[in-house]
Amino acid sequence: MEVKARAPGKIILAGEHAVVHGSTAVAAAIDLYTYVTLRLPLHSDESNDRLTIQLKDLSLEFTWSVSRLKEGIAYDSSNVSPSTPASCSSQTLKSIAVLVEEQNIPEAKIQLSSGISTFLWIYTSILGFIPATVIITTELPYGSGLGSSAAFCVALTAALIASSTSDKTHGEGWSSLDETNLELLNKWAFEGEKIIHGKPSGIDNTVSAYGNMIKFCSGEITRLKSNMPLRMLITNTKVGRNTKALVSGVSERAVRHPEAMNSVFNAVDSISKEVAAIIQTKDEISVTEKEESVKELMEMNQGLLESMGVSHSSIDTVIQTTLKHKLASKLTGAGGGGCVLTLLPTLVSGTVVEKVVEELESSGFQCFTASIGGKGAEICF
Ligand SMILES: Nc1ncnc2c1ncn2[C@@H]1O[C@H](COP(=O)(O)OP(=O)(O)O)[C@@H](O)[C@H]1O
Ligand SMILES: C[C@@](O)(CCOP(=O)(O)O)CC(=O)O
Ligand SMILES: [Mg+2]
Structure with missing residues (x-):
């Protein structure tokens, strides 16, 4: 069988x-x-x-x-x-x-x-x-x-x-x-x-x-039922890491600095709730405005992940490379290397995406898109 x-x-x-x-x-x-x-x-x-x-x-x-x-x-x-x-x-x-x-x-x-x-x-x-x-x-x-x-x-x-x-x-x-x-x-x-x-x-x-x-x-x-197009470029930095070690590193930091880390976790909670609300909203807000909000929230989330100690120099390289083209990125998953998400707004041209991908791949990273949801x-x- x-x-x-x-x-x-x-x-x-x-x-x-x-x-x-x-x-x-x-x-x-x-x-x-x-x-x-x-x-x-x-x-x-x-x-x-x-x-x-x-x-x-x-x-x-x-x-x-x-x-x-x-x-x-x-x-x-x-x-x-x-x-x-x-x-x-x-x-x-x-x-x-x-x-x-x-x-x-x-x-x-x-x-x-x-x-x-x-x-x-x-x-x-x-x-x-x-x-x-x-x-x-x-x-x-x-x-x-x-x-x-x-x-x-x-x-x-x-x-x-x-x-x-x-x-x-x-x-x-x-x-x-x-x-x-x-x-x-x-x-x-x-x-x-x-x-x-x-x-x-x-x-x-x-x-x-x-x-x-x-x-x-x-x-x-x-x-969640998305009411906006969500296109993400995924960049694999190919830097190996282990989720277990990263998760326990964050817990150890939370034990050392409980109040500060609680504030970080609360801020992330607000960001996620706002992301969920924007993605789902049926209000008459233009797609560009929604994308601007998601972009800003991704940047804020990345900052907080940095303060948890789970970013990596390879992730910084991806962020800096995409930022040159006004695109926002954040790590996804446990961090410490691994994959980075870059929001591709509807109005960004194919030429810009090609250029970003070329630059990222010339740094040794691997880029791809995947259908979401x-x-x-x-x-x-
Ligand atoms: N196809 C698979 N076969 C066997 N083990 C797997 C497979 N996929 C994942 N694993 C296990 O999961 C680990 C990776 O998990 P993790 O560190 O959480 O990263 P992620 O879930 O982001 O890929 C691998 O080292 C392995 O132990
Ligand atoms: C870091 C964490 O939030 C996600 C880990 O995802 P991944 O194993 O890196 O794909 C851990 C978890 O939620 O269990
Ligand atoms: Mg995992």
Whole structure:
């Protein structure tokens, strides 16, 4: 039996990091996906009693015998049920880390360890100890702020949940999951994100699961309906970074300077709420005026991200380059490198965009555009 699932990456228009501390943020799905193919043997076959994960884009494969997993994963199965997503205890995570270490992941790719641990936790929690081959491909750059970790968790969970539902509509292309399963997969994906991020807000897995554009605050989701064109240039600085380290850096700063950081988080909250309001407003305000407001709010948000300590010299270079052409930019996702968003107002000419892209690419960055606010998780049999 084979089932496929896909889940999108995202951009955060306003509010990253502060959202971890209870502020509002605005995010949108983008049309770049992570794909998971789950192959379950139809009959138990003793010669292939293995769980294998293939990361196709990286030409990497990790595999364990089911008996090794049963012996290695220390959890109390009475506490684990597919329908009640639970956090991976530190003892279980340690036992999973041993199984991951046995795979000798190349040093240059060691950041994948948390993703592979997440895979083992979610897979065994939902399907138990049964053999399978899981094939992953992705259009998202790893660790660049576009939510590859959440898309991976959401797509994986969607495939696992779909394989265990009785309603399998074959041959009709991609279809979305029902509300109950979406809610379930979103909760599991959040548990996965906890292994990768430490302390996620849940915005990335939520927007990847549900798609569209959302306003998110302390787990509460408001779906946004945009009433203005929103075109963003995405620049990948290609500077590698790790969301977990950046998120904990901000928390440490908040412990050192609680009052100041609270003011920063409150300011971000106001910015995100204003961004959401402008995007949705049906008032007779011209598109140019709306774009001017979004531009200014992006600049303010970037300033506050700098004060949280999550910007980077490569991000500054993108900001300065785009500013020469009167375009505003802010980092998106965890920062520290990764991707930067530049608002492309409707009136900006194609020639200017080409020039900006040329300058950015000559600095070694990679530029692209993506369609914003599209589909969430989908499955296909
Ligand atoms: N397709 C994938 N397969 C396995 N692990 C993945 C995949 N995508 C992401 N991950 C995990 O997520 C990590 C990157 O997540 P993170 O630092 O949050 O950055 P982002 O979510 O912005 O891409 C990777 O180092 C890896 O552990
Ligand atoms: C920094 C943060 O706000 C977003 C992280 O996004 P990403 O993993 O960098 O794509 C963390 C979170 O909300 O969980
Ligand atoms: Mg992430």
